C-alpha cells in the first residue's frame with residue numbers, strides 16, 4: 139500500500155506530455171514530491187517504442203513515429219521548448235521522404251496531411267527514449283517516484299486532497315493531480331475500467347465545479363481517429379540501407 143506517502147503532485151500517465159510537464163514543473167519546484175503512475179512498463183505512452191530482444195538494433199515506434207508542429211511561431215513557449223530539445227540533440231528536423239498512396243497503392247500528388255503540416259521532428263533515439271531523456275534532463279529523474287504497471291481505476295477528492303486507487307487496491311494521495319490521459323474522464327472508461335461512473339465525475343459530482351462540468355461535457359463529444367502501424371517485411375537478403383540513405387521512409391495512405 140502506498141497510502142503512507144503523500145505527494146504534492148500526482149501525475150497519471152507516463153506519456154510524452156506527462157514527461158514534459160514533470161520536467162518543467164520540477165525545474166521550478168525542486169522541493170516538491172511528485173509521483174507518476176503509469177499502467178505500461180515504461181515511459182512514452184502513445185509515443186513509445188518496442189525493442190526486440192531477438193534482433194539486435196530492431197526498434198519499432200509503434201505509436202507516433204515523429205511529431206509535427208504547425209504553429210510554434212505563434213507560440214513562444216512552445217518554440218523555446220522545441221529549440222531547447224534541438225539544442226540538447228534530443229530531436230532533429232525530420233527529413234524523411236513522405237509518400238502518399240491512394241487506395242490502389244499508387245503515388246498521389248497531394249502532399250499535405252494533418253500529420254505533415256508545419257515542421258516535422260524526429261527523436262534522435264527512439265520515441266520512448268525521448269520521453270525518458272525529457273524527464274531525466276537536469277537530473278530530475280531522482281525527484282520522481284515512478285509506479286509502473288499500475289492502473290488507476292478510482293479517484294476521490296475531498297476538498298483538500300486527491301485519493302487515487304489502483305486496480306490492486308494501492309492508494310495514492312496528493313494535493314494536486316495532473317491527469318495526462320482522458321481515460322478517467324471519458325465514457326470509454328466505463329467499459330475499459332469496468333466501472334459504473336466516469337472516475338472524474340464520481341470524484342467531483344455535477345454542479346460542484348463549472349470548469350470540470352465543461353470539460354466533461356466537451357469530452358462527451360470526443361471520438362477518436364483510428365491509426366494503424368504497419369510492419370513491412372522484406373526478403374531476408376534485402377538491405378534497406380544499401381538502397382536508401384535516409385533512416386526513415388513514411389508512407390501515408392489515403393484511407
Ligand SMILES: Cc1cc2nc3c(=O)[nH]c(=O)nc-3n(C[C@H](O)[C@H](O)[C@H](O)COP(=O)(O)OP(=O)(O)OC[C@H]3O[C@@H](n4cnc5c(N)ncnc54)[C@H](O)[C@@H]3O)c2cc1C
Nearest residue numbers: 151153154155176177183184185201202289290319321365
Ligand atoms: C499509431 C499512432 C500514430 C500516431 N501518429 C502521430 C503522428 O504522426 N503525429 C502526431 O502528432 N501524433 C501522432 N499520434 C498521436 C500521439 O502519439 C499522441 O498524441 C501523443 O503520444 C499523446 O501523448 P500524451 O502524453 O498526451 O498521452 P499518452 O501517450 O496517451 O499518455 C497517457 C498515458 O497514460 C497511461 N494511462 C492511461 N490511463 C491510465 C490509468 N487509468 N492509470 C495509469 N496509467 C494510465 C497510458 O498508458 C499512457 O501511457 C499517433 C498515435 C498512434 C497510436
